[in-house]
Amino acid sequence: MRRGRTRLRTIALIGIDGSGKTTQAHRLADALTAAGRPATYRRNASGRRWLGRVAQRLGRPDAQRLVGRDGVLAVESVLRWLAIAIALISCLLTGRTAVMDRYSACQYASIRAHGGQRWERLARAGYRLFPTPQVTFLLAVDPAEAYRRIERRGTDHETMGWLTAADTAYRTLPEYPTFVLVDAGLPADEVTEQIRAHLTAWLPSGVGSGPVPQSFDSPPLPDGPPVTPVAQRSERGGIGPLVAQARP
Template structure:
């Protein structure tokens, strides 16, 4: 773990050292389940690549859906029923940390723009939504090695709409109460003012347009980024009173 931390520390310093360039290096799409993150992240990676900025989609899931399906096969209600609330959050935090670390290392090696489907703040929101705030401080300490994306899009959708989308999808299930708690958790994060809030209640094409309009300054019609300093910086844990 120490060796991995040292490597990621070098990644963060390398990314931070590039502040003098205007290249878009990392974009994150976050939001509650059913907000359309995965669809939009795939579309964005394709659009950036077509515009002349090679990009790679990275799914930084914490494994909760997979754990939920495993729990049901074993006769448990959900992941919490299988591992307990603290156990589920610990496994989720670890799996997401590893996924983000792999994505960042890949970005450093290839030079491609990283389009992140979920990021570190998703873990903080998950912890808050599951009433596990005591674990948030530890999560922030372990995740603070990761540089913040230059742009973080929060796909904001009404929990009732998200619930209907998940039910139509039919691959998993989320209680409406959890979706409400998760929505509130994202909005309560200290990072919330830095998010670009996207109205994700609209159609997928309309959401895509909102995202592309915001990124127009980074990718003009010529496909060349404009001269604008990147915003990469290590995620710092907020002060505790």
């Protein structure tokens, strides 16, 4: 009931590349709008792919060979900060709910995955200005499956080493216990239903469901500390139904 009287301002979807964040964020924004709670999809990219393309045009294999690790982290942190700031200001002015495809936790995880821990303190100081989303969904995916999906879509490339490091980084963030874990290895419709189940106060049943475009969503959840949702492993080692429990 308290949620029903509260305005839903910000929802974030986070996770490693290939976890299906973009597909689910688009669907969630559409479902909220259809439910009478206008929402806007916002993609808060760090510019890493853009920087990588620039590096290749200049004859370097990747962005890190062009500007160094610290340079990459600096560019990422600034560009993502600007993207989030613009998204929040836009939604504040329009009164729409911001559905964030990536948020500040993504930058902290990127910094950890790069091994630049000293940058994390600086990033947290700068990102402290932003409000904590009312709900943050972590779309969990096995790095090997994420790698297959990225290769299948053919628009970019990530190494297994990077995906594994990023997966570990998310699970070691101090905010991890506050995330709502989503088993993104299920079919896209079922992933959407997990998200909707946690937002029942804002999303009446039947709103926003429908055919899903092809996406690259994710499989088994890694072991980690206790979190709000509960995933049960089957005898075959897979992940059973995910139960999303609403916090008071």
